[in-house]
Amino acid sequence: MSDEIIRAENLSKEYVQGDVRVGALQDVSLEVRTGEFIVIVGPSGSGKSTLLNILGGMDVPTSGRVIYAGRDLAELNESELTEYRRSEIGFVFQLYNLMSALTARENVQLATELVSGALDLDEVMEKVGLTDRMEHFPSQMSGGEQQRVAIARALAKNPGVLLCDEPTGALDYETGIRILALLRELNCDYGTTVIIITHNLAVADMGDRMLRMRSGQIVEQRENEEPLPAERIVW
Amino acid sequence: MRALDKRLLRTVDRSRLQFLAIIVVIALGLMALVVLNNAYQNLDGAMSDYYERQSFAHLFSEFVPQPPDYVEGLRDLPEIREAEGRIVTDIRADIGRDIHPELHMVALPEEGDINRPLVLQGHLPGQKDRNEVALLAGFAEENDLQVGDEIDLIVREEAIRVRVSAVVSSPEFLYPITDISRVFAPDNEYYGIAFADLDFAADIVGMPGQVNQATFMVAEGHSLESAEEAVRDAMGGRGLMRVITRDDQLSHYSVSLRTGQLEDLASSIPLIFLAISAVIIYMLLMRMVEADRTVIGVLKAIGYSDGEVLMHYLKYALGMGFVGALLGMVIGHLLVRPVTETFFLEFFDMPLLQVQTDWSLIILGSLLTLVFCVGTGMWATRTVLQITPADAMQPAAPPPGQKNLLERWFPRLWSWLAFTTKLMLRQLLRNKKRFALAVLGVAFAYTLVVLPFYMLGILDAIVFEQFDEFEVYDYAVSFNEPISEAGIAQIREEADLKQIEPLIEYPFEARNGWRNETVPVRALPEGGTLQRFQNARGQRISIPTSGVLVCEYMAGALNVGPGDDVLLSSHITDEHEHHIPVKDVIRQDLGSGMYVSHQTMQAMTGDGDAYTGAFVQSTDDIRYRLRHAFNVKSITSVDQMVEGIDEMMGLVIALCTILVLMGGVFAFAILFNIATVGIMERTREFSSMRVLGYDRKSIYHIILHENILATIFGLILGAPMGHMTFVAVVEAFQRTEMIYLPVPFHPGSHVAATMLVCGFVALVMMAVRVKIRNLDLLEALSSRMT
Known part of the structure; x- marks a missing residue:
């Protein structure tokens, strides 16, 4: 493992719903090293997605700060934050969120044309195993294929960090395993830092590190000396 | 091509009918801008050039014959x-x-x-x-x-x-x-x-x-009014009959009436069209942004800036604006000549007219379209800026639900309603703004459609009421020299006339305090039947033995009413002023005048029976019979006048048809877009209903009933709106000394407009039916694709 890429210090996040204040994150601190594969597990409402959104610059904490490659995200203005998401972060969503009016290739192109150092589109598509499905629209693809497109879209920008929100949540077991294997492969091949959040405890064993969250706090943190290959995970 | 632009093109392709409807409205607006403004500029320019080149007089005066020195002396006036x-x-x-x-x-x-x-x-x-x-x-x-x-x-x-x-x-x-x-x-x-x-x-x-x-x-530096006053003062008391300014000269007045209307239309119609397209674009984009909430979140998460996302949606509005404007301006350019020639040169003799295109209109049109489309687009898509990627990833909170007024106040009635009716009413009450837009859309379309019917109705009233009810003679005869009762009898005999009513008519100066007007005063026989009168309250009245009947316009201009006195003087009375009591105020649509009995006129002029003209009723053509009557100056045939107007009506009907069709386009564009937005918004809701066992017909009926309700409210609102718009148009442009149009409520126009608007709504519903049939509702339920 090499240097630290993200450091989160004492992150808290509160939402106001009517007269009630709901604490989504409470004093969470975290360090992520370059090239690390982290799995964050926890039940619904434990604050996983909130943490991921804050790390990705999609949301701001109520208190605390996120340092990315030495830069405090709280000090970035709107356009700098956009630039941060554009260049440094790749998102993979549970429900893929592809543009239905665009083909697989065009969905990926949507990301590659944003940055100057993007990976070769064909190479990325080949990497995710979609060379022969490039001209298909999302409606003509299976859930697993759609998620591969979503991963290709996130990866193609050549981001520093890949943030995956329940990437297997909408997939069947076998497809889920294949997606996890792909993410691990990309982590190894490109050195991309990967953070996966999931409620599936079994996935935790494939990460270099596992964080368990409950009620907005990190309640357990464990380094895996020998992470399991995705193919050996069972749930 | 950029991926987002491809998405845009495919979105356009998916909503092509909506896109097309808006393009047509924009195109009509720009077409109107180019055609009407060019036609106006060409006509107005040709008229000004012609007046300048041929030295068209600013003032005219009529007087009893005088030596030319009399006029030459007036050159010394500084004005x-x-x-x-x-x-x-x-x-x-x-x-x-x-x-x-x-x-x-x-x-x-x-x-x-x-x-x-x-x-x-x-x-x-x-x-x-x-x-x-x-x-x-x-x-x-x-x-x-x-x-x-x-x-x-x-x-x-x-x-x-x-x-x-x-x-x-x-x-x-x-x-x-x-x-x-x-x-x-x-x-x-x-x-x-x-x-x-x-x-x-x-x-x-x-x-x-x-x-x-x-x-x-x-003279330069002097106003028309001051010159008119100076001439009137200099010639007053020396046989002056009247002074007419260029504005009141019949030919100029008629041409100006039309060019003025053209100018008003040229400045208002394009803006109305663009405003309507802006409303539709606003609805469409607002809905699109709402539906694309997750897309926007994803784009921002990927790294697209607010500006880039905003631009994506603005391009949609700009695309419609560009295509519509281009289409409108090209067609408009091609139509300038035929429209100018058909609608204006047919009537006006404009030898210097050159049909040209003012290219600055292209710039103006482009700028207007840009302002409307970008402004509307920015306003409609401003929520893009408020959507944060993290929020967008979460499903949107359902809109707050609560019991509606009907439910709270009439629970029993509510309980009797069918489920689909309840669903429809809830939807309407929850989306009041959208429903109000639909109602306004129908009302506006109704207004556009009812206006030409009113126009036809009013023309009909002027032409046929005027000649069927008020001026019931067949011919109006005027004489070169006033003739006596014996002369009238001779004409009756020569032409074998059944009925002839002699009249005396002279221009008079009418005064009430500081108010002063030149007005033709006509004397008619008491008990005469060939010219009838109706007062402002709609009651039939006859010529009073003493006193004067004053037309509405003149009563307003002189500020007189029944019981007031008006001072009348003329060269024929040697400028002596007579106090004549106003007996009543009468309706007169065309021209303005005052009416007295022979006795009153003779008392003012001091002349006996010296008639200047006569009304004649005859089934034979007296123009032929009186062709050798040398003292006859002119014979006007009412039948022929009506025939001429009938011929012109063909053109008016063509114009009205264009307006009605435009109303139809508006109705379709507005209602179809509102209905489509409604369907898009509720695809999941309808899908759930399908799963529960409702068929496409039931869903169609919900939309149909919503539109019927919007149509009913729109018609109710449109009827007074149409009437008031017409009254405003008439008051602004038509109420002059020459034309004083009545605007009665015209039920026939409303019936016709209602039927047409209902027809347009039916067309919309047919298009909506196709749209519902093509919707894959089950896919919408199972998918979360964006």
Whole structure:
């Protein structure tokens, strides 16, 4: 493992719903090293997605700060934050969120044309195993294929960090395993830092590190000396 | 091409009917901008150039014959730059037909500059021979008269043979009509203009060394009003009959009425069209942004900036604007000539007209479209800026639900309603803004559709009510010299007339305090039946023995009503003022006037029975029977006037059809887009219903009922809106001394407009039905694709 890429210090996040204040994150601190594969597990409402959104610059904490490659995200203005998401972060969503009016290739192109150092589109598509499905629209693809497109879209920008929100949540077991294997492969091949959040405890064993969250706090943190290959995970 | 732009193109392709509907509205707006503004600029420019080149007079005065020195002296007035005396008289001409048409003869001094005719063919009269006349082109063409032909002028019981020396056009007679009742249709067959040499005319009409009219050009730095006042003061008490400004000159008034309307339409119609397209674009984009909430979140998460996302949606609006504007301006450019020629040159004699395109309109049109589309787009998509990627990833919170008013106040009634009806009512009450837009859309379409029907209704009222109810004579005859009762009897006998009612008519100065108006006062026999009157309350009234009936316009201008006195004076009363009580205020749509009994007129003038004209009722054509009655100056046939108006009605109907079709386009564009937005918003809701067992028909019925409700409310709102709009239009443009249009509530127009709007709504519903049939509702339920 090499240097630290993200450091989160004492992150808290509160939402106001009517007269009630709901604490989504409470004093969470975290360090992520370059090239690390982290799995964050926890039940619904434990604050996983909130943490991921804050790390990705999609949301701001109520208190605390996120340092990315030495830069405090709280000090970035709107356009700098956009630039941060554009260049440094790749998102993979549970429900893929592809543009239905665009083909697989065009969905990926949507990301590659944003940055100057993007990976070769064909190479990325080949990497995710979609060379022969490039001209298909999302409606003509299976859930697993759609998620591969979503991963290709996130990866193609050549981001520093890949943030995956329940990437297997909408997939069947076998497809889920294949997606996890792909993410691990990309982590190894490109050195991309990967953070996966999931409620599936079994996935935790494939990460270099596992964080368990409950009620907005990190309640357990464990380094895996020998992470399991995705193919050996069972749930 | 960028991926986002491809998405945009495919979105357009998916919503092509909506896209097309908006494009059509924008195109119509830009087409109207190019056509109407160019037509206006061409006509107005041609008119100004023509007036300038031929020195069209600023002022005209009519007086009892005077020596030319009388007019020359007026050149010394500081307000007057130039003054010319001339002879103007109405005669008849024998041109080899059974009926002798009326000729308005204008005799100009040879060396004069004012109101010079433009020679189209031949030479001006008097240059080679005295016995020559130049004829206005319209009359010459209609009667197949050419340079070199000979005709007989019937003047003072004599037929004087003259040669047609020229065919001309004149700034004074762009629209040659005898009086304002002809404003809708000139009659070139029976009414012509002839120009003659001044000395020749003076000899044949018996005014040697005299003139009876003067024309004036106002000196620089002086207003028309001050010049009019100066002339009136200088000529007052010296046989002055009336002073007319250029604005009140019949031809100029008629042309200006139309160019003025054209100018108003040119500035308002394009804006109305663009405003409507802006409303539709706003609805469409707002809905699109709402539906694309997750897309926007994803784009922002990927790294697209607010500006880039905003631009993505703005391009949609700009695309519609660009295509619509381009289409509208190209078609508009192609239509400028045919529209100008069909709607204007058909009536107006504009020899200098050059149909040109003002290219600055292209810039104006592009800028207007840009402002409307970008402004609307920015306003509609401003929520893009508020969507944070993290929030967008979460499903949108359902809108707050609560019991509606109907449910709270009439629970029993609510419980009886069918489920689909409840669903529809909840939807309407939850989306009040959208429902209000739909209602406004219908109301606006209704207004557009009802306006042309009102126009036709009012024309019908003017033409047919005027001649069926008020002016029920068949012919109006005017005499060269006033004639006695015996003369009337002679005419009755000569022409074998059943009914003839003599009249006396002179221009008078009417005064009430500081208010002062020149008005024709007509004396009619008591108990006469050929001209009838109705007061402002709709009651029939007859000519009072004493006192005067005043038309609505004049009553307003002089601020008099029943019981007030009005002061009347004229050259015929030697300028002596008479106090005459106003008996009632009467309706008069065309022209303005005052009406007294013979007895009252005779008391004012001191003359006995000296009639200047007569109304005649006869089934025979008296124009033929009286063709040798030399004292008859003119005979106007009501039937022929109505025929002329009928001919013109074809053009009016064509114009009205265009307006109705535009209303249809609006109705379709607005309602179809509202319905489509409604369907898009509720795809999941409808999908759930499908799963529960409802079929497509039930879903269609929900939308149908919503539209029916919007249509009913729209019609209820549209009826008064249409009526008030028409009243406003009439009050702004039509209520002048010349035309004072009544605007009664016109049920027939409303029935026709209601039927048409319902027809448009039915068309929309047919398109909506196709849209619902093509929706894959089950896919919408299972998928979360964006």
